[in-house]
Amino acid sequence: MEYEAKFEVKDHSDIERALRSLGAVYEEEVFEEDHYIDLYPCIKLRERDEALRVRISEGSRSRRGEITYKGPKIRRDLKARDEITVEVRDPRGLVEIFRRLGFKSHIIRKRRKIYRLGVYKIFLDDVEAVGRFVEIEVEGVSSPEEFLERIKKFKSLIGITGNHIVKSYLELWLEGRGGEET
Secondary structure, three states, X not given: OEEEEEEEEOOOHHHHHHHHHOOOEEEEEEEEEEEEEEOOOOOXXXXXXXXXXXXXXXXXXXXXEEEEEEEEEEEOOEEEEEXXXXXXXXXXXXXXXXXXOOOEEEEEEEEEEEEEEOOEXXXXXXXXXXXXXXXXXXXXXXXXXXXXXXXXXXXXXXXXXXXXXXXXXXXXXXXXXXXXXX
């Protein structure tokens, strides 16, 4: 089970300063290209609140590819869902296979700085055509209530205000395009 909270921010600089002052460890900056595969007409994943993503991630310390199945959200007020992720050697080749089979994809591109502080993994995301965000994952939580309590405390430590966003970057990107699914 993955629990994460996402917050839209205007700028990452104050949050980075707060993270460094708390002793957070900077891991790396990566460029991620997420291909959300549309299996329609075979399966209407969006109607089922599911997703299939091929991720291409390139950073100074790593290069990797993966395919992820994302199950339906467990709760509507929380970004918590089952995920199955498998590493793939040739993610671009995998995307090409889906394309040749006639499936379309939506591409979300982002620059992501990754920090770690104890059980928290923090992602500072600059998402093309969507905006700037902070995503926070907490390892080892046993319930949604525990997760929400930890997020509430942590976001005040790093100066984030506002409610978390439950929508995915794909959903936000589609909204910005008037909901069109090209």
